[in-house]
Amino acid sequence: MSADGSRGGGQSHRGRGKGSGQRPRGGAGGQGTRRDGAQGRRSPQGSGQNKRPQPQAPRPDARSVALAVMTAVRERSAYANLALPAELRRARLDARDAALATELTYGTLRAQGLLDRIIALAASRSVDEIDPPVLDLVRLGAYQLLFTRIGAHAAVDTTVEAARTEGLGRAAGFVNAVLRKIAARTTEEWIDALREAVADPIARMAIGTAHPEWIARAFAESLGSAAGELPELLAADDARPRVHLAARPGAITGEELALVTGGREGRLSPYAVHLDSGDPGSLDAVREGMAAVQDEGSQLVALAAAGAPVLGKDGGRWLDLCAGPGGKAVLLGALAEIEGASLTAVEVSEHRAGLVREATNDLPVTVHTADGRKPGLEPGFDRVLLDAPCSGLGALRRRPEARWRKTAGDVPELVSLQRALLDSALDLVRPGGVVLYATCSPHLSETVSVVREAGRRADVESLDVQEVLAGICVEPIEGLGTGPWAQLWPHRHGTDAMFMAALRRLA
Known part of the structure; x- marks a missing residue:
């Protein structure tokens, strides 16, 4: 990396010491010991009054936490919603700084594409030419300038200081220059400049x-x-979404959960509670397994799978064909317990299957690690939930980094998988039984196209899932599309953009 922050052929400048161009601390040998006069012998560390005090690492703050998560997302493809809580626990920030760290992390990742366009204009170069650690810093500073009420002077100075703290001091001038240029215009002026082209x-x-x-x-x-x-x-x-909790059926009601958490009952799922802020993991109801974090739209998927009408008696054999990491399996398993049914859960990933086992260990749920396309199960299930792997475009607001990771080229392979899984689900359900197909994506190729293809089978008929939801939701629900399937939307329903369709197997 050159002194102006551009990529170069030199060594990494992450951290002081090796490759940083600075003399290592702890003596000429850089080993944390000192030479003992004419003898040239090394004295062991901590060998008395001549020991030099070691510099202490800077105490973590909101910006360093945000930067650590951004680095994890970039270098290890980490999920921000998992990496951030771990960093917050390590940093032990107070509530105010933790809230700032959360805002900076999710906000910067969510706006990354827009920030990169602005940075490219301000730096007069493509962001691909900027060393990635330096680019992360500039993104963090630019977000503060354009999308928070942090003063321009503080945003620039703290970011430049962070460059030095992170061992990127040679790029401090570049960071300073670009951020000052960004600060010279308002957010609206930068967006207008981008739209002109x-x-x-x-x-x-x-x-x-x-x-x-x-x-x-x-x-x-x-x-x-x-x-x-x-x-x-x-x-x-x-926009930043509210936290949605799901009360566990049979353990606590939605009304009771709202009372003990100080939240508000949802208007769609009878088990939903909304929180404006706070750490849901610190709530007693969540720690004790009586509630879990789950989007209200996802709750409706599980409720529809349990409530769609089957022909003949429900024999109590239920199946969750793609169960990981287990949120819907918990809700469906709790409902199965109330109805005297049992749930078989299938997950192809051993790690995710383990999460399902852990989440459902006290419910009538049996977990299998298998490929849902050929799970090796005996057909004849009364109900099958297929929450199919998808692009996740419907949950971008909860996964801020996801929108910049995905491409249109990812969709065709997912569609092929979805079709194969739905065929498997229809083979596993008994005649008269129901398959509830769902995706956390509104993409037509992953939703309507897949369902219509399955509907061409002679032994399949579509049910009106909107009628099913009408019998479930606390309040009347509208704006679900033309049917017989249903599409939820953030701006209409306050949920993730969940799609669901109900298919009944014919004799």
């Missing part, structure tokens, strides 16, 4: 709401005749 209206909306253009276009296609709602949808998808 774009004529397509969807592409212009995508820029202003920090979405890749292909995702904004997929949303517009799914909205269909309601595509005029796209600006509202993109804005809702870019």
Whole structure:
């Protein structure tokens, strides 16, 4: 990396010492010992009054926590919603600094594509030419300048100081120059400058709401005749979501959970409670297994799988074909226990299967590690939930880094997998039984296309899942699309963009 922050052929400058161009601490040998006069012997560490005090690492603060998570996301493809809590526990920040760290982390990752466009203009170079650790710093500083009320002077100075703390001191001048140039314009002025070069209206909306253009276009296609709602949808998808809790059926009611947590009951799922802020992991109800963090839309998927009408008696054989990491399996397993049924859960990943076992260990749930396309199970299930692997475009607001990781090229392979899994689910369900197909994506290729393909089978009929939801939801639910399937939306329903369809196997 050169002194201006660009990529170079030299060694890494992460941390002081090796490869940093600085003399190692602890003497000429750099081993933390000292030479003992004319004898040239090394004295052991801590050998008396001549020992030099070792410098202490800077105490973690909100910005260093955010930077650590950004580094983990970039270098190890970590998930921010998992990496951030671990960093917060390690840093032991107070509530105010923890809230700031959360805002900086999720906000910077969510706006990354927009920030990169602005940085490229301000730096007069592509972000691909900037050393990744330096780029992370500039992104963090730019987010503070453009999307928080942190003063420009503080945002620039703390970011430049962070460059030195992180062993990137040679890039401090570059970081300072770029951030000061960004600070010279408002957020609206930068967005207007970016939009000047774009004529397509969807592409212009995508820029202003920090979405890749292909995702904004997929949303517009799914909205269909309601595509005029796209600006509202993109804005809702870019906003920080509330925490949704799911009360465990048979353990606590939604009303009771709202009372003990200080939250508000949901208006769709009878088990949903909404929290404006706070750490849900610290709640007694969550620690004791009476509740879990789960989007209200995901709760409706499990409830619909348990409530869709089957022909003939429900024999109590239920199946969750793609169960990991276990959120829906817990809700479905608790409902099965109430109904005297049992749930078989299948998960292809051994690690995720272990999570399902842990989450459902006191419920009538049996977990198998197997490929859902050929799970080796005896057919004849009354109900099958297929929450299929998908692009996850419907949960981007909860996974801020995901929108910049995915490409349109990821979708065809997922569609092929979804079709194979749905065929397997329909083979496993008994005649008269129901398969509930769901994705956390509104992409038409992953939703309507897959269901219509399955509906061509002679032994399959579609049920109106909107009627099923009408009998479940606390309040009347509208805006689910033309049916017989249902599409939830953040801007209409306050949930992730979950899609669900119900298919009944014929004799």
